[in-house]
Amino acid sequence: MSVRRWLRDMRLSLALLGPFGGARSIPDVPACTVRDPWPGNAANGELIVQGSATHGGVTRILSYLHWSEPNWPVPFVSWFQGFEWLRDLRELGSESARAKARSMVATWTGQPMSDTALRDPAITGARIASWLSHYDFFAASADDTFRHNLMVHIALEARTIMALMPTGRHDWTSLRALKGLLAAAIALPGQTGFLARYMRLIDPELDCQILADGCHASRSPEAQFLVLRELAEMRLMLQTARIPMPTALAAALDRMAPVLRAFRHGDGHLALFNGAAPHEPALIDQVIARALPRGHVLARGMPDGRFIRAASGNTVLFADGGPPAPPGFDALAHGGLLSMELSSGRSRIVVNCGASGLPAWRGVLRDAPAHSVLSIPVCPPVQWDENDHIKTRPTVTSRHEVLGADHLIELSSDCYRQTGVTTYHRRLYLSQEGTDLRGEDRLDCAGPLPEFLLRFHLHPDVKVELEDTDILLHTQEEMWCFRSDGYSSIEESVWFGGPRPVSTLQIVVRPAELAAETEKAAQSSLESEIYGDTLPSAETENSISQPEQDERSTETDADHADTPETLRAEVSQHSETVSETRTDTPEHDTSALHSEEPAPEPPVFASAIRWAFTRLDG
Known part of the structure; x- marks a missing residue:
């Protein structure tokens, strides 16, 4: 056992000894409670009453006294042991829901402290906050013994948070722990150490996580949403208890809310970058309103978070112009460097595939092919180690210029250097009306060009129609052409777009074959050399009048000597003569006339793909 682990266990054991004065110093009821501000799911509450629960799209059977199972994923364990499902029972609101909540809380508080899962302060903090924010629902009408045991457990578990914080994790989960500590401090003002510890930890934690422009250090819209939700709850608790708000907390709320609003498409949903999950627009609105009640402020730019948002007309374009998140913040990171999303009005058109907590999908959705960006099959742009942390961090450069009302975005990265590609370039242009999006994806190579594909994943609501060489995309209100x-x-x-995958389509573009283009150009040059300007255009032919045609029909054969038909006939006659001559050649000399055909050269492909999305009814 390491020294750090030994010290951690010792602090945890001391915390469980309880406060000075023992359980008698703990009141039977909280001095102040704050109601949980977020909506629940009544349907899931009904399932919990019946003995099961749904989270992350999977329904699992719950067993008495079983708070964890080997096959349960970490997100489900965190949600279940954090008692966040209490809001689902509260949303159901029936007496059976109240009785179920009280029974499950009593089961937790009735187990020995040595058997209680207390090593994760984030889960402990979520549990304390859930108990206190739903106290009026399940505990206010309970007997004195139940309420006293509950308050004693809250005090003991809050002490474990003090003992274990800060941890090495600096993500949104550490704020869950501090939220629980703050809730305990408000409910138990006599335990002055809780509030003092919270005030000491909150400022450095926010300084570590929140960038100067208001983006979260993980560069994830999902983390932006989750962190802002935790901070909004803290704001509500402090206001209810009339405790002055820490300066860092107030500044973080002011900076983060406009960024979360900037991450939204026209339909109110978040752009799906770096592990972002779908959330109801109404919930996002509520989080922003709780965090920043005054006005609808939209972040003008994200220079530190390195996301680019270009809006013209009712068209919104997002581009990921930053490198992977730094160590300690890469739990949600994806490999979609330089990827993009596009929406028009309330219709999302080009999207990334999103994220999932399901083990079978997690790795697939993190890789570049699950994003609207160029990818090389033999080389992922980002690699992960055995602990699921990023092992390679490519460099990324980005530039966003607004030329009048037009947007020009230039992105580049060395993420494919292992394949001999020195730089991957992506250029995006969005017109001032928002009706024309053009792009170029190019690879600069020091050696042979590797195989690559360009993908544009389409939102499931987009209907696709093929028309000659164009791809027509129908949204609910518009039609776009690719x-x-x-x-x-x-x-x-x-x-x-939810906990389970939804079938949709993607546009896959492969580079053009240069050999075919070169052959076509050579053929065109050859025809021009042979025929010169004697071939009239279709417009000229159609403009010839009937008398002129009759006059031409009386011309002599000499006048037709240089026409294409005559030349083709001469070439054909010459070929027959050569064939006859070769046939008369002795057999032993025939081999000298037929040289061995060279092996076909491998095709050469273009190193760039140019593309455009154009709105046809704009």
Whole structure:
């Protein structure tokens, strides 16, 4: 056992000894409670009453005294042991829901402290906050013994948070722990150490996590939402208890709320970058309103978070212009460097596939092919180690210029240097009306060009129609056209707009073959050399009148000597003569006339793909 682990266990054991004065110093009721401000799910509350629970799209059977199972994923254990499902029972609101909540809380508080899961302060903090914010629902009408045992457990578990914080984790979960400590401090003002510890930890934690522009250090819209939700709850608790708000907390709320609003599409949903999960727009509105009640402020830019938002007309374009999150903040990171999303009005058009807590999907959705960006099959742009942390961190540069009302975005990265690609460039142009989005994806190579694909994942509501070389995209109100100079095809895809995958489509573009283009150009040059300007255009042919045609029909054969038909006939006659001559050649000399055909050269593909999305009814 390491010294750090030994010290951690010793602090935890001392915390469980309880406060000075023992359990008698703990009141039977909280001095102040704050109602949970977020909506619950009544349908899930009904399932919990019946002995099961749904989280992350999976329904699991609950057993008495079983708070964890080996096959339960970490997100479910955190949600279940954090008692966040109490809001679902409260939303149901029946007497059976109240009795179920009271019974499950009594089961937890009735187990020996040595058997209680207390090593994760984030889960402990969520549990304390859930108990106190739903106290009026399940505990206010309970007997004195139940209420006293509950308050004693709150005091003991809050002491474990003091003993274990700060941890090495600096993400939104550490704020869950501090939220629980603050809730305990408000409910038990006699335990002055709780509030003092919270005030000592909150400022450095926020300084560590929140960048100067208001983005979270993880560069994830999901973390932005979760952190802001925790901070909004803290704000409500402090206001209810009339405790002055820490300066860092007030500043974080002011900076983070406009950024969360900037991460939204026209339909109110978040852009799906770096582990972002779908949330109801009404809930996002509520979080922003709780965090920043005054006005609808939208962040103008995210220079530290390195996300680019370009809006023209009712069109919104998002681009990821930053490197992977730094160590300690990469739990939600994805490999979609330089990826993009596009929406028009309330219709999302180009999206990323999203994220999932399901083990079978987690790794697939993190890789580049699950994003609207160029990818090289043999080389992922970001690699993870055995602990699921980022092992390689490519450099990324970005530049966003507004030319009048037009947007020009230039992105580049060395994420594919292992394949000999020195730089991957992506250029995006959005017109001032928002009706024209053009792009170029290019690879600069020091050696042979590797195989690559360009993908644009489409929102499930987009209907696709093929028309010659164009791809028509129908939204609920508009029609867009996609074109490229490569080989475009429509393939199946998935989109996590909820806990389970939804079938959708994607546009896959492969680079054009240069050999074919070169051959076509050479053929055109050859025809021009042979025929010169004697081939009239279709417009000229159609403009010839009938008398002129009759006059031409009386011309002599000499006048037709240089026409294409005559030249083709001469070439054909010459070929027959050569064939006859070769046939008369002795057999042993025939081999000298037929040289061995060279092996076909491998095709050469373009290193860039140019493409455009154009609104046809704009």
